[in-house]
Amino acid sequence: MADQHVPPSSTPLGIAQLVAPGSRGRHEITVAHEHTAPHVGSGKVEVLATPVLVNLMEAAALNAAEHFLPAGHQSLGTRLDIRHIAATPVSMKVVATAEVIKVEGRLITFRVEAHDEKELIGDGMHDRVVVNVARFDQRVQDKLNKA
Numbered sequence: 001m002a003d004q005h006v007p008p009s010s011t012p013l014g015i016a017q018l019v020a021p022g023s024r025g026r027h028e029i030t031v032a033h034e035h036t037a038p039h040v041g042s043g044k045v046e047v048l049a050t051p052v053l054v055n056l057m058e059a060a061a062l063n064a065a066e067h068f069l070p071a072g073h074q075s076l077g078t079r080l081d082i083r084h085i086a087a088t089p090v091s092m093k094v095v096a097t098a099e100v101i102k103v104e105g106r107l108i109t110f111r112v113e114a115h116d117e118k119e120l121i122g123d124g125m126h127d128r129v130v131v132n133v134a135r136f137d138q139r140v141q142d143k144l145n146k147a
Contacts, residue, residue, distance in 0.1 A: 015130050016103040018068045025063030027056050028095040048088040053122050056096035057112040061126050064098045065108055075128035082124030088116040106130040
């Protein structure tokens with residue numbers, strides 16, 4: 001009998017069957033100079049920069065869901081609605097967490113939070129859409145070629 005294996009790049013996505021609400025991920029750093037607002041160009045005070053907080057939250061979301069996706073697929077951030085509510089100084093640890101709260105079609109919605117060693121520093125919602133990497137890369141190349 002012939003192998004009936006479907007190549008990963010054409011696997012029909014049943015993301016809701018692969019990524020369950022309640023799945024959690026985390027990402028942490030110790031704030032260093034390269035994570036501060038002056039270094040990334042988002043302010044003058046030597047504290048954790050908001051763009052770095054965004055990156056931590058996205059990394060936590062990736063850690064919550066990416067390992068469930070079929071080969072040849074990945075998720076891409078499409079929406080991030082957060083509050084950055086407290087400053088974190090250099091040398092303090094920050095832990096970002098993400099929890100899958102909803103999966104609809106290819107869209108995964110996460111609740112995200114970040115805490116430093118003292119308090120909640122940010123929270124919000126984040127959406128990621130699952131794509132076939134080969135098809136996505138082709139669309140990007142097509143866009144470049146049309147420029």
